[in-house]
Amino acid sequence: MSDDAVSDNGALEAVPPRALAARGAAWTLQRGPRRWRRYSPWMFYAFVSPWLLGFLALTAIPMFYALGMSFTNFDGLSGHWHWVGFANYNKAWHDQHFWSGLRTTAVYGVVTVPLSLAGGLGLAVLVNRRLRAVGVFRTIFYLPSVIPVVATTLMFKLLFDRNTGLLNTVLSWFGVGAVGWLSDPWAFKIMVLLALWGLGGGMVIFLAGLQGIPAELLEAATVDGAGAWQRFRRITLPILSPVVFFQFVFATIASLQTVVQPLLLSPAVNSGAGGGFTDPTHVQAGDYLYMVHVYAQFFDYQQYGYGAALLWILFVVILVITAAILRSSSFWVYYEVEQDGKAGRR
């Protein structure tokens, strides 16, 4: 078996390992026609098939199925449905809850994403120091993010319940009247707090990035007279920027897709025998995120076609925002290794 290299005309050709090693670091991949020749194409398909099947079955097909559904008035139950063209998209344009949900979600993202990034980075910097029992602190900070979101949300509900919650009980000891934390106008703030409760997840990723920063760089900066802030600003942050970029993209997408927290923070609905359940129409106006509106269309109004249209609109919004973040990354993300033949800032 021999390794491959690219000839001047772009075709792959066999190169002995020793010859390849001799080329050393000077060897670079040259552009050319995108063809690979060593293995059978079917070998390629065999190797990528697990991912490809998963992607097709769990992502691509459901997405395009939903796209087709968005042009119908399908109710999710019966066979009585018709093509309605762009009526569902037109309906969204005139739906006040669509716009208010989008607006609330935008505010939620603008508030929670920077706070969670800054908080996660701050915690990571704290636990990156040489402290006694630093492992214990890391565990404590990380612990909330491994608890399922349902459990955390229900815990918040118990803490902030107006009549039986712990917080109001503590406040009453100081003569402060009970506050309806889970009702408007406080409901949104509690939901933001809930989002920040899982900072530990981001902290671990930032910590991994921080520990990858060469100590000699920081030492050299110290020798040159740089203070702590300058070292952080001029060395740590730039080297950490790919990690910030990764977290920024994922946190933004997650904030736009938030649905479980507002549903679970809403009051229980009396279902008669057996107990309460959550319902999107009982979600407080301040917590009425875009995805709550989508959920209501599917499971309250049984308007699967309209719900699918709303999901596709959100998909396009996420696509545009992600593309904008990617585009902006060339101005603020730095890579230590070459990216597409270009070194440094991308």
Place this chain on the structure above:
Amino acid sequence: MSQNSLSRRAFLGRTGAAAAGLAFGGSALAACSSSSATKTAGGKAVLNVMIDNVDTDQAFAPALKAFQAANDCVVKVSKFDQVKLNAALAAGSPPDLVRTNGAAEMPNIIARGLAENLDPYFAKSQYFKSDDLDPIIGVYKFDGKTQGKGSIYGIPSDYSQDAMIWYRTDMLDAAKIPHPSTTDPMSYDEYLTIGKQLTKRSGGKTQVYGFDPVWGFDNQAHLMQMIAQQGGSLWNDDFTKADFTTPEARKALQWYIDWGKARTGPGPLDQESNWDGPVYDADRIAIVSYGYWFSQEILGQDAGANSAKLQQVSVFAPAPQFGSTRVDACMSGSGAWIPAKAANKDLAFKFLEAWRGSGTDGAKAHFAQGGGLPLCLSNRKYLPQNTPFTSATYATQMNNVKYLSVLKFSPYAAGSAMEAALNTALTGAVQGGASLDATVSSLQAAVNGIIDSGKAQLGA
């Protein structure tokens, strides 16, 4: 070499072909996964039942075992899940029995052609005789236009007149308020006035709610009843239009807004983390509008150590009235229906017979717990009457049941959609201070949209 090359075009083409294949295969797979197996490996029939707790109900367990042995079958129980049900119905392989909330759901389910007509089964049944059926069966009847008429499409597990009242004598005595009659109904306004007196707040917390008409529990049905008590109707004759602009509807909506703002019960301004049962058990509700079934909560384990005390101080009374016409309807009547495409319809109906049929062990065990009134009149004798609490409750219920009526819901509007529209509009009025006119206007537009959509789907 060329036979080994893989161009981008070839890659995309083959991936596209794989996608198409997978789409076809995936659909088949989805159908298989959501379908219900009809036979076990040993050749026994499998009855797929999508009704909560049938398998964990200790009282029903011996009857379930006997049913499986007698019919050489296996009953496979799954929790009710709307998404799974949708997938199974879409794939054409639904469960054999499906739970329903009853009153507000059934016309819509039947109009969509999802439920099996059970008339032939009832005609042959030894356990459901026509002269033994309570009028509540009307909830499950539909003639293509009107609920309560025509063929039968399901049965209630049990039922109650859900707006009836439970009040706490100790709390009323402490506030020096006379006890409501157990035979003659009081008005909604009277209960609201008493509720304000009984509500206790301290430091901004609500310690005791004075009166809860049970916000969020079939609001549409409660509203329809309040309108009917004034001699009006929410729906027009062919159920294609709801009218919230009538004086009767406006008055009922205004009452709900006043109640919400008075904060005498868990509502838009007062959230509770649990449903009313545990709140009542914890001595935090003085008057609550629940039906006969709530006696099971007072008697049951949920009430814990407080159960004995609750039995002493809890009294059952007729539903409040909003006009001169006495209407005391069943708001729900949750039960089960057999999908038209179910695989084991005969066996499913046999299960219904064993479950709630006249004189069966399953029915005896269930109704002895006081969880609701039976469909079969002959099963009423199993309702609990062996303690002062249960006998007084039974007496009140039997006196009140003659005022039972079946509300008529529109087949063009799913019950959940109507609840969502009402909750959204009334919450806006209570929390945001929207005027009655604005509330009526937004509600009318939302419900018109629901009806138009329903009509389009049914081709009406």
